[in-house]
Structure formats: C-alpha cells, structure tokens
Amino acid sequence: MPVAQNAIDFRAVGQVFATESGPLTALDAVDLSIAQHEFVAVLGPSGCGKSTLLRLTAGLMLPSEGAVSVFRQPVTRPRDDVGIVFQQATLLPWASVLDNVTFPAKHKRGRVSAMDRDRAAEVIAAVGLKGFEARLPAELSGGMQQRVGIARALFLNPDILLMDEPFSALDALTRDAMGFELLKLWQASPKTVMFITHSIPEAVLLADRVIVMSARPGRIIADIPVPLGRPRDETALRAPEVQDFAAHLRDLLIAKEAAQ
C-alpha cells in the first residue's frame, strides 16, 4: 500500500460464533485495508459475514482471531468517528425528522444544543429533506426514511461511514437515485465508506474498489478496483469495459456458489 493512511485494517481476522448447532465460522482469515476517503463496496451472498465485518469495524464486537484497527488504533469499543447506516432506516417512530437526526446528541449527551440543531439542519438539507424537519417517519416514503437514516449517521460528522445494504429495502428506481445522491454527498464531504451490498450494479456504480466474499466460511475471494473514473453517471455504466467488469463479478459470485 502507498503512503496514504489506512482508515480500516483487518489482519488475519476470524470470527467464530457459538450457536446451538456448534461453532459457526462467520469470517476466516480476512485481510483487508481501506484507505482514507476510499469508497469500498463489499459484495457477497447473504450469510457470508458482511454485517459481521461491519460490526467488527464499528467496535460492536471483538474478533475471535486477528486484529481490527481503525486509523492504526486497535478497535476495542465503538468510536466517535464511525457512523452507521442500517438496512432498515430504523427511525424512532415518535420523533420528528429533526429529532431523529439529533438523536445521537440527545442519546449520547442527554441534551440537544442550538449548535446540534444547526448541524442537523445542515445534514437534513444535504440529504434533500429541507422542509420535512417536523414530519414523523410514518409520513415519509421508504426512500425519504433512509435519507433520514443517512442524515442521522452524518450528523456527528464521522470520518468513516459504514453502510449495511442501505438501499436494499427500496424499489429499483429510488435505489438508483439514492446511489447517485450518496456519491454527491461523498464527493462534497469525502469520507471513508464501507458499503455492503449484494447488488453488482450498485457496487460498480458507487465504489472505487469491490471486495467479493464467499460464504461459509466467509472469506475474501477477490479485491478489485472498479475500472471507472469519476464523476459517474448512467452512461458511464453502459461502457463495455464496465459491463465486462460487472460480468466478471457475477462469474466470481456464481462460481463460488457452484463450488459449495
């Protein structure tokens, strides 16, 4: 790796869960480095350990083997500079958009300051929800709810953004639109992004690099840069070399499924 500082490092990480049917190896010998401000997509079938990878990075669990570090510090507990976006927006149904976005402040410090509210207004505008501050989640569409989820993750201005299949619950059109908007956000305010997905087009559209994983045990079977410059749009996605790349990813995913 060049001099650029690594934001996330996995060294020989293994994760074994004790389950009722015996130990389950969710991750095996995972080595992974993500540079600062890099956008990395993690692609794999469900159950291959993608969310486990994310939880380890977030410090929500400790690896059974190997070491996970963030900005060269071993991860021993959750850090302030890591934000998480979940598959479901999981907003608080009783709280307005504004209160949902400022919730990290209220939850962590017990109160919401005027500065917090300014910051919330900023991120709410950034995700395109200006004017919806007073709405309740039930009054929003799925796509808008996930925007609130993203705003909540951006609220504390994290250096690292962990996204666990954030758009997989949305319909196809909303999903594409959200992808482009995420790229805009990321370009306006660069962050290290670990983006988990099982959609090949989504990975190709968004990421600098795609990590492909296999299931049982979860291993990294490929780690490939996306042959596509930035900024990106729909037309760039139709270029033949991009289509070839997507086909290659599909082969990798299918080949390992067949091998099982």
Place this chain on the structure above:
Amino acid sequence: MSAKADPDLKAVTGSLTRKAPSLPLTERLIAMPVVLPLLTFAVILVLWESATRVFAIPSFILPAPTRIIEGFSAVPPARWGAHVWATLRVALIGYLVAIVVSLPIAVGLAKSRLMSRAFYPLLVVIQSVPVVAVAPIIIVVLGTDDAPRVVITFMIAFFPLVVSMTTGLMATPPELIELSRSLRAPQYREITQIRLPYAIPYIFSGLKISVTLAVIGAVVAEFVAADVGIGFFIQFSTSMFRLPQAWAGLVVLVAMSLLLFQAVSLAQRVFFPWSLPKERR
C-alpha cells in the same frame, strides 16, 4: 374521438355518480360508528322486557330492565356514590401499584437473561394461583381496611402488565440497540429513550386489559370482606333477595369498567398518537 362517443361516456359516468351515494342500507349501517351496536342493544332490551312479561319470569330469577331501573332508585344517590367511590378507589390504587411494580420487573426481565430465567417461572406460578381462593387468606393476614383489597386487586392486574411490558421492551429493533451501543450512551438511556417508548403500544394493550381486571379484583375483595363498595352491595342485595338492586349494581360495574377502559384508550390517543395503527389516529 368521435362525436357519438361523448354522450355514451356521459351516460356511463352519469349512472356511476347517481349510484355512488345510495349504498345499500346494511353497508351504510356498518359504516356508522355507534348506531349498530346501540340498535342491537335496544333490541335485546326490548326482547328481554317482553320475555319477562310474557312468561311472567319472577324478578329474583331475571328482573325486567324496567325493574332494574327501579332497583337504582331503591338506594339514595349518596349511598351509590359511596359504593362507587369505594370500588373505584381500590381498583385505581391497585392498578397504579401494579403499574409501578411491574415496570422495574419488566425492565429486569427484558434486559437480563439471568433474571428472566430466574423469575419468569415464579411469576407464572404466582399467576396460576387462583386469586379468589387466596383472597380470604390475604384478608385475614392484612386486616379489613383498603390494604388487603388493594393487594388482591394488584395480584389480578399485575401479570398482564408485566407480560406486555416485557414483550414491548424486547420488541425494539436490534439496530437501534446497536446505534445506542455505537454511541456509547449510558445504559439507562437505552431504556428511557429507546426501549420504553418503543414498548408503548404493547404497554397500552396491557394497561387496557389490566384496568378492567382491576375492577374485578376490587369486587372479588369486596365479596370476601367489606361493608361498602359495589361488590359488597351486589352480595348484600342478593342475600336480601333484592335482585333488581343487585342487577343495578352489576350495570354500574359494567359502566365503570367501560369508562376506565375508554379513559386508558383516550390517554393513548392523546399522549401517544403515533403508537396507534394509522387508521385509528
């Protein structure tokens, strides 16, 4: 479009708009909120009244509705007030005690697998004890003022509250718990800011069940030992063969339960409208 098509179209839409407001009578009755149940109730009352007259049923077996109304006036209003207040007071105090006690227990059961393993079976055993059978023992132990009656009410109202609260506290999406942990927030805020509000719909279904159970508890306690209260009044009237009076007491009890139930529902609608299903907000 041809010129001919227009009148046809008009004819079609015309017949549609003419038809729309005249739904069949049954459909309109179903759509109206209170009318149908009231109508049913009125019909039953009329049948009841005529049956008691036609078959000359003695009033100690089944008094006619008009006789029950007379039963109301057999007792002065102040006396009714005293009976109602005695029962209502015990029911409400027992209910409040049940709420206050069940909350920390539910939090413990929801947060700690150890506590849930250790205490849940015990709770089920306590719940399985027929309170009616224990009531006399409790009265002997605690005396004859409000205390034993509150305890009996508490015992009946308590269990559904613990179960609904525990279920609600565990119904939080795991992602929100992970969000809480990722923020390294104090533990108690996970409960006060996430788990408890999330449990509100569950808590209210428990609160609704328990409030009517609390009235039953108060009446059971009065059956065992009391000199005032609707339960006492019903028992006393029955022993004197004043059955219309006893039925009047029963009507008061039903009204009390309904009002309390509606009060709890109203509290949910006013303070936690988001916790109701969309169509009922």
